[in-house]
Amino acid sequence: MDSTVADPQQENTARLIVQGTDCPGIVRAITGTLADFGANIASLDQHTSDPEGGRFFQRTLFSLPNLSAVVEDLRTRLGEVLNEFGMEWQLVEAKRLKRVAVFASKSDHCLLDLLWRQRRGELPVSITMVVSNHPDLSDDVRAFGIPYFYVPVEKGRREEAEARHLELLQDNVDLVVLARYMQVLTEDFINRVGVPIINIHHSFLPAFIGAGPYRKAKERGVKLIGATAHYVTKDLDEGPIIAQDVISVTHRETADDLQRRGADVERRVLSTAVEAHCEDRVLRDGNATIVF
Template sequence: MTIVAPRTPNLALKLPADEAALLVQGEDGQGLVRAISAVLADHDANIVALDQYSDDPTGGHFFQRTIFTLDEPAAVFPALEAELAVALDPLGLAWRLVDRGIPKRVAILASTSDHCLLDLLWRQRRGEIPMTVPMVISNHGDVAEDVRSFGIPFFHVPSAGPDKSAAEERILELVQGNVDLVVLARYMQIISADFLHRVGVPVINIHHSFLPAFIGAGPYRKAKERGVKLIGATAHYVTEELDEGPIIEQDVARVTHADTAADMQRKGAYVEREVLSRAVLAHCEDRVMRNGRETVVF
């Protein structure tokens, strides 16, 4: 069954119409910042923020995120991209130019737990995350009414039994070409390698553990049995290796011997939604740069 709700515009979201971001990474070397800045200056760009990191100044990996203003970025981008290619490609640098006036389109997948889903929808409605949510997809109908209250289309895609291929095919039909990011907001299904190859956009997951500890089912019961004093959550990009993708954000909460497993679950839910929202925010602001199994988050 498919349920579609009318969309309501996010009047709180105000993005800079004249700002762009340039993300560059590659082998470190002399003169990289100068080369990048020179291209931007040639196009009358005004740099308003610059973050740069090198994991080893002598032959390491270089990362830079530059925020700058332009008059009519859409009109300038073609010429700017052409000059960036001439200047940076011979240096072996990978780069990406982003119009910061365009919010990311984010599809959210959820199951029965609603805390991460509703937190993201609430922050999006308040304009706290530069994104739109064209759809929420769930393998259960439990969250349909809550999603409708935000004026966001809800799609019920059941995923019963060991063969998930039909459900994944339907999800791909919905998201391909329509979103820039997929977020698993406690979507309690394992995503196949085929889905990841075909979806065409990054996928972010929230894991109810401070990875790599207590992986698998019943993490709070395992934590209680182990007598832990900290519980946590981890947001990471999804890869073919289960729960092994590059980590974007983590946090913890203190617990004591007096906390029950239910107390830990309640505290853990708070951490989960905070960690996932911060990870999605960082991605939507183009502050995350992947480096193999690691990330640089500016």
């Protein structure tokens, strides 16, 4: 079976994602169109920033017998209806898994967690490759049957490395995930890659950014540590936040204890963010997100 195709039970399931300026009649138009095609709505989540001309967001999950045979007709009709409201929209067949490239360095906890969850069927993605600036994790990754590309990022030669990255990613992925990839992406790369990028940050942003976060946390005697998954933008660690979590710690724990416990949070937060994105549950609103 094609690795981009999900569970056969998803064969006739689709997701409709809509956003734009709020006004009366949008929900009725959407549900009416789906009903005309014989679709059964399984869930419908919506949000408006202001009922009087605010931003409107909606995610509709529905099933439709013989979806593949009528999906283009449905897409055409939805376009006619939603364009009248000036909506941005996307119709996604649930059986199509998003293709993901994972970037990593030497830390393996987030990377291996994603690979493990995919193998167990807990993460609805198709990880097509792992890219790293170190060769250390190649054997671990290949044990999962996934290609591993070692692309060193040498001082003064970042452009060469990013050119190789773009060559690998071009038309091959729908999402890039930075699983503790310890390199800063240039604005040019972010603009040219053409797909969203999700990063995991080892703190509950915006505290303790930069090098040595757990040492800084220990020195400050923190009682909570956490992690933040966010979209990557040209502004370092300031992109729209998708998921966050924290755990309680005490004065008895060493910096190594904090790092170990923090790794657990990082794994959980990153997988939560990737899952939400790949199920089309994250809608961006400027530098914020709506997560259904």
